[in-house]
Amino acid sequence: MHELGIIVHITKTLQSVAKENNLKEIASVTLEVGEVSSIVPDYLTDCWEYYRKKFPLIEHAEMRIEMMPAVTYCESCEKTYPTVEYGRQCPCCGSWETYLLTGDECNIREIEAQ
Numbered sequence: 001m002h003e004l005g006i007i008v009h010i011t012k013t014l015q016s017v018a019k020e021n022n023l024k025e026i027a028s029v030t031l032e033v034g035e036v037s038s039i040v041p042d043y044l045t046d047c048w049e050y051y052r053k054k055f056p057l058i059e060h061a062e063m064r065i066e067m068m069p070a071v072t073y074c075e076s077c078e079k080t081y082p083t084v085e086y087g088r089q090c091p092c093c094g095s096w097e098t099y100l101l102t103g104d105e106c107n108i109r110e111i112e113a114q
Helices: 003-020 041-054
Strands: 026-034 062-068 071-074 080-082 098-102 106-113
Antiparallel strands (some): 026 106
16 A cells, blocks of 8 residues: 555655745645556545644645546647546557556645645
């Protein structure tokens, strides 16, 4: 379960942001999680519920997860398409010369403080 490691990293980032901005408490954090990131949102939430209790800064903070769609780009026909539905092969032209544009990320989108 790599979700706990992700939560540890997010917590360190929140602590750093709080220190830089003299924040006493984080009210919420919103994450962007890619559809093909291999992160299980329920596991991430469970890890957050466990780990946040160890730090007064985030003890009462809510974590919101926004799923980001996976989008692939085809270099042959220069079109984009939904990755999960079609995989690596372009549904428009059949080319395998494709790469993932979005969908494997995990980013902090927003931090709300009190």
